[in-house]
Amino acid sequence: IWKKHGVKKFETPDEFQSKFIQHVETTLARSLYNCDDLAAYQATSQSVRDNLVIDWNKSQQRQTARGSKRVYYLSLEFLMGRALDNALINSQDGSEESGVEKREKIKGAIDELGFKLEDLLEQEPDAALGNGGLGRLAACFIDSMATGDYPAWGYGLRYQYGIFAQKIIDGYQVETPDYWLNFANPWEIERSEIQVPINFYGYVDRSDNNGDGSTLCASKWIGGERVIAVPYDMPIPGFKTENVNNLRMWTARPTTEFDFAKFNSGDYKNSVEQQQRAESITAVLYPNDNFQEGKELRLKQQYFWCAASLHDIVRRFKKAKHSWEDFPNQVAIQLNDTHPTLAIVELQRILVDLEHLDWHKAWDIVTKTFAYTNHTVMQEALEKWPIGLFGHLLPRHLEIIYDINWFFLKHVESKFPRDVDLLSRVSIIEEASQERQIRMAFLAIVGSHKVNGVAELHSELIKTTIFQDFVKIYGPGKFTNVTNGITPRRWLKQANPKLGELISKAIGDPQDDYLLNMSKLTELAKFAEDEDFQSQWNDVKQFNKQRLADLIEKLYDGEDVIQRDNIRNTLFDIQVKRIHEYKRQQMNIFGCIYRYLSIKKLLSQGVPISEVEKKYPRKVSIFGGKSAPGYYMAKLIIKLINSVSDVVNHDKEINNIFKVVFIPDYNVSKAEIIIPASDLSEHISTAGTEASGTSNMKFVMNGGLIIGTVDGANVEITREIGEDNIFLFGNLAENVEELRYQHQYHGEPLPQELEEVFQVIEQGTFDGDFKPLVESIRHHGDYYLVSDDFKSYLQTQSLVDEVYHKNKKEWLKKSILSVANVGFFSSDRCIQEYADEIWNVEPLTN
Ligand code: 26Q
Numbered sequence: 001i002w003k004k005h006g007v008k009k010f011e012t013p014d015e016f017q018s019k020f021i022q023h024v025e026t027t028l029a030r031s032l033y034n035c036d037d038l039a040a041y042q043a044t045s046q047s048v049r050d051n052l053v054i055d056w057n058k059s060q061q062r063q064t065a066r067g068s069k070r071v072y073y074l075s076l077e078f079l080m081g082r083a084l085d086n087a088l089i090n091s092q093d094g095s096e097e098s099g100v101e102k103r104e105k106i107k108g109a110i111d112e113l114g115f116k117l118e119d120l121l122e123q124e125p126d127a128a129l130g131n132g133g134l135g136r137l138a139a140c141f142i143d144s145m146a147t148g149d150y151p152a153w154g155y156g157l158r159y160q161y162g163i164f165a166q167k168i169i170d171g172y173q174v175e176t177p178d179y180w181l182n183f184a185n186p187w188e189i190e191r192s193e194i195q196v197p198i199n200f201y202g203y204v205d206r207s208d209n210n211g212d213g214s215t216l217c218a219s220k221w222i223g224g225e226r227v228i229a230v231p232y233d234m235p236i237p238g239f240k241t242e243n244v245n246n247l248r249m250w251t252a253r254p255t256t257e258f259d260f261a262k263f264n265s266g267d268y269k270n271s272v273e274q275q276q277r278a279e280s281i282t283a284v285l286y287p288n289d290n291f292q293e294g295k296e297l298r299l300k301q302q303y304f305w306c307a308a309s310l311h312d313i314v315r316r317f318k319k320a321k322h323s324w325e326d327f328p329n330q331v332a333i334q335l336n337d338t339h340p341t342l343a344i345v346e347l348q349r350i351l352v353d354l355e356h357l358d359w360h361k362a363w364d365i366v367t368k369t370f371a372y373t374n375h376t377v378m379q380e381a382l383e384k385w386p387i388g389l390f391g392h393l394l395p396r397h398l399e400i401i402y403d404i405n406w407f408f409l410k411h412v413e414s415k416f417p418r419d420v421d422l423l424s425r426v427s428i429i430e431e432a433s434q435e436r437q438i439r440m441a442f443l444a445i446v447g448s449h450k451v452n453g454v455a456e457l458h459s460e461l462i463k464t465t466i467f468q469d470f471v472k473i474y475g476p477g478k479f480t481n482v483t484n485g486i487t488p489r490r491w492l493k494q495a496n497p498k499l500g501e502l503i504s505k506a507i508g509d510p511q512d513d514y515l516l517n518m519s520k521l522t523e524l525a526k527f528a529e530d531e532d533f534q535s536q537w538n539d540v541k542q543f544n545k546q547r548l549a550d551l552i553e554k555l556y557d558g559e560d561v562i563q564r565d566n567i568r569n570t571l572f573d574i575q576v577k578r579i580h581e582y583k584r585q586q587m588n589i590f591g592c593i594y595r596y597l598s599i600k601k602l603l604s605q606g607v608p609i610s611e612v613e614k615k616y617p618r619k620v621s622i623f624g625g626k627s628a629p630g631y632y633m634a635k636l637i638i639k640l641i642n643s644v645s646d647v648v649n650h651d652k653e654i655n656n657i658f659k660v661v662f663i664p665d666y667n668v669s670k671a672e673i674i675i676p677a678s679d680l681s682e683h684i685s686t687a688g689t690e691a692s693g694t695s696n697m698k699f700v701m702n703g704g705l706i707i708g709t710v711d712g713a714n715v716e717i718t719r720e721i722g723e724d725n726i727f728l729f730g731n732l733a734e735n736v737e738e739l740r741y742q743h744q745y746h747g748e749p750l751p752q753e754l755e756e757v758f759q760v761i762e763q764g765t766f767d768g769d770f771k772p773l774v775e776s777i778r779h780h781g782d783y784y785l786v787s788d789d790f791k792s793y794l795q796t797q798s799l800v801d802e803v804y805h806k807n808k809k810e811w812l813k814k815s816i817l818s819v820a821n822v823g824f825f826s827s828d829r830c831i832q833e834y835a836d837e838i839w840n841v842e843p844l845t846n
Helices: 013-027 037-066 084-090 102-112 117-123 133-147 260-264 268-282 296-319 324-330 342-354 359-369 387-393 395-415 420-426 440-446 456-464 468-474 488-494 497-506 518-527 531-555 564-569 585-604 609-615 632-649 668-677 695-701 714-721 733-746 752-762 771-778 786-806 808-820 827-839
Strands: 070-074 078-081 127-129 152-157 165-169 172-176 196-200 203-205 220-222 225-237 244-254 331-336 370-373 384-386 437-439 450-453 479-481 571-576 619-624 658-663 680-683 705-709 727-729
Touching: 013 037, 013 102, 037 084, 037 102, 037 117, 037 225, 037 244, 070 133, 070 296, 078 133, 078 668, 084 102, 084 117, 084 133, 084 225, 084 488, 102 117, 133 152, 133 225, 133 244, 133 331, 133 488, 133 827, 152 296, 172 632, 196 296, 203 395, 220 342, 225 268, 225 296, 244 268, 244 296, 268 296, 296 331, 296 342, 296 387, 324 331, 324 359, 331 342, 331 359, 331 827, 342 359, 342 370, 342 395, 342 440, 359 370, 359 395, 370 440, 384 387, 387 395, 387 437, 395 420, 395 440, 395 468, 420 468, 437 440, 440 468, 450 456, 450 827, 456 468, 456 479, 456 714, 468 479, 488 497, 488 668, 488 695, 497 518, 497 531, 518 808, 531 564, 531 658, 531 668, 531 808, 571 668, 571 786, 585 609, 585 619, 585 632, 585 658, 585 752, 585 786, 619 668, 632 658, 632 771, 668 695, 680 695, 695 705, 695 714, 695 808, 705 714, 705 786, 705 808, 727 786, 752 771, 752 786, 786 808
Parallel strands: 070 152, 070 331, 152 244, 331 370, 370 450, 450 479, 571 619, 571 680, 619 658, 680 705, 705 727
Antiparallel strands: 078 127, 165 172, 196 225, 203 220, 225 244, 384 437
C-alpha cells in the first residue's frame, strides 16, 4: 500500500504550480484572491520543502542502511541567512538536459502565477542564529558537507531570538530583538516525538560506590532541575546531488512532571511559572563576538545542547548494535571552538556512569571521537568557567573534569618529571586567579585527537603561543591546519548571478560545474588582458554597484548619498564585519578623516575642485557591522563613523568627491548585496589577531581587490592570487610584541598624520565625545598598534587610488586574475581536508 501511494517530487513548472496552489489553499488556508507576497513565499517554500523532505528521507535511510560513519558538527551558531534561493539553486540535480536551470523554470512558473521570484525571496527573514565568522563558517560547512555527499549532521540551538537587529539613532547603535519566528518557518520540521530529559544542579550520590571513595567508579548524579529538549530539523540540500543532510536544532520545553509538593501547598501559580522558565534556556543567542562572558545561562545553554546532542548520537549508535569500541569508527564529532567542550565530559559520563565502562577504556573512545577547532589566540576570548558556578550547575561533570585532569597531569609528570611549573601551566584547572577556573581550551585539547587552527599563520601561532606546552607534551602531530573556506553557491552564484553567468560563458561551462570544481576558474586567466572581456567584467561590477546604491538610498530614506551619475568612476571601498578594536575600523575612519582634511586643505589654498579630484579621486567609504551591546569602545567607533559621515556627506564644498556611509544592520542577506559591489575591501586587523577572516575570501570571489595586513587568511590569499593583486601593508605578527612593549615603556610619539586627525576630533568637529578612543592610542599603550600602521595604511590607500583611476586596465586585470585563482577558498576543499585528515570519513554516493 505504501508503494501505491508513494509521494512524488514536483518536476515540471506545471507540477510546481499545482503544489503551490495546494499549499495556498490547504496549508495556509487562503484563497488565491487573498494571496500576498508573504503567502506566496510561504507556498513556494512549502513546495520546495516537500521535495527536500523526500530526498532527506532517502538520504537518511541510505546512510543508515550502509552503516556509514557519521560526522556531527557541533556549533552554538549557524548563521544561515535565507534558505529559499539556496534551495532553488541546489535543486539543480544534474539531470537537466535542456541547460535551462530548474530555478529559472520555477521563476517562470511563479511569474505565470502573478508574482516575482525576487519579491518573494525578500519576504524571508534571515535565520541569524550566529554572531559573525564562526557562525557563518558553520553554515558554509554544512552546505559543503551536503554537496560532498558526506553523511553529516549539524547540531545547534533553535534560539527564539537571533542576533539583535541594529538601529542607528543619532549615530548610536540601538539593539532591537530579532524575533525571527514571527511567521511560520517553512524550513523547520518539529520532532515533538523526540523528547530528551536534561538535568541541572542536584548532587552526586555515591552510596553504591564500593566504599573505596574512588571517583573513578560509576557515580549517580541526582539532578535538581529538569527540562526537556525537543529537536527541530532543517533539511540541508547539496548542490547537484540528491543528498540532503540534517541540521538539528534543540529547543527547551518544560517537563510535564509536576512539582506536587508545591501543588499541594497551594502554590499552583508559582509552580507553573517555574516550569515556564525552562524556555528561557533557548530564548536568545549571546551577542558577543570574540569575547567570553561567564554567565550561568550561557553555561546552561552549552550543557543543554551538548547533553541533548550526545543523547541523540548515542541512541542512534546503539540502535545499530555495535560494540562500544566501534564508537569512534561510527562517530566523528567536531567541536566548533570550545563552546561544546562539555560534550567531551558528557560522553565520558555516559560511558562510565550509565554504560559502566572502565574509565580508561571510556576515555580512549572519547579522545578518538572528538576533534577541536580553535578560532582565536586572544586571551579575552578564551573560555574559562569559575569552579563554584560550574560545580553548582553540573556537580558530577566537575568531578569528571578533576579526574581527567589528574590522569593528564600524571601523564605530563611521567614525561617531564619534577617540572612543577609546566604542570601548573597546562593544568585544566587554573589556580592563579582569585577563584579557580576551568580552562575549556585545555580540556578540549586533552579530550580530542586533533586540534586545528583556521589559517596557516593562525595554526602556527597557536603552536608557538597559547598551546606551546601541549605541542611539547603531545608532539606536533596532534596540531594541524585547515584553512577556512566559503561556499561558492551562495557567495558567487546566488549573490552575484551576473558574474556567475559571465564566468560560465567565458569558460564554456553551461552547467555550472565550476561551482563544484573551482580549479576550473583558472581558465579565466587567459582573458585577464582581453579588453572586450574586461569591459564585460566591468559592466557586471557596475550593475552590482548600482544595486548597492539602490539599497543605500532606501536605507537613507531616499537620499541620493552615492551620486548615481558618477558610480562608474567612484571607488567603492568597503569594510563590513563585526565592530572590534582588533579589526581596526577606527584606523579606517581615521583614514577617512585624513582624506577629508586633505581635500579641504587643498580647497582652502584655492586649488579648483577639478584639480583636487585628480589627487583624491571619487570614492565612497562604506562601513557596516554590529557591536556587542556591552562593548563601549566598539559602540564609540560606530558613533564616530556616523558623525564623520554626517559632516563629510553634507559638505557642499567637496562636491561629492568623497562620501562616508554606514549601512545599519549588516547581516547575511545584506552581505549578498554589499560584497559583489566592492572595488576594494578592508581586512586590516592588527597582525596576529584575526585567526582567518572569511569575508576576505568572499570579496575576492566577487572580483574585489583587498587592502589588508599580513594576517589570517590574507597570507594564503596572497599566495594563491599573487602579491601583485593585493594591497598589503603594516607591521608583521612577529613584531607585535616588541612594538607593544615600546608603547608601554617609551611612549612613542604619534605620526604627524594621526596627530592632525586627533586634533580635529578633539576640536569637536564631529558630534560626540571620542576622548576614550583617542586616549587609548595616545596614552594607553595603543594595544592594537593603530599609530604604528597608520602611515603605511595611508600610503597604500594612495597607491589604490592611483591604480584604480589612472590604470583601470591594470585594475581589471588584477580583479580577473584574483577570481581565476580563488578556487582554493571553496569550503568544499576545506571539508575534504577535514574528512581526510581528521574525521576519516568517505562520501556516500549511490
Ligand atoms: C564565548 C563565551 C561566551 C559568550 C560568547 C562567546 C563567543 C561567541 C562567539 C566567543 C567567540 C565567538 C565568535 C568567534 C568568531 O567568530 N571567530 C572568528 O571565526 C572565524 C571562522 O574561523 C575566523 O575567520 C575569524 O578570524 C574569527 O575571529
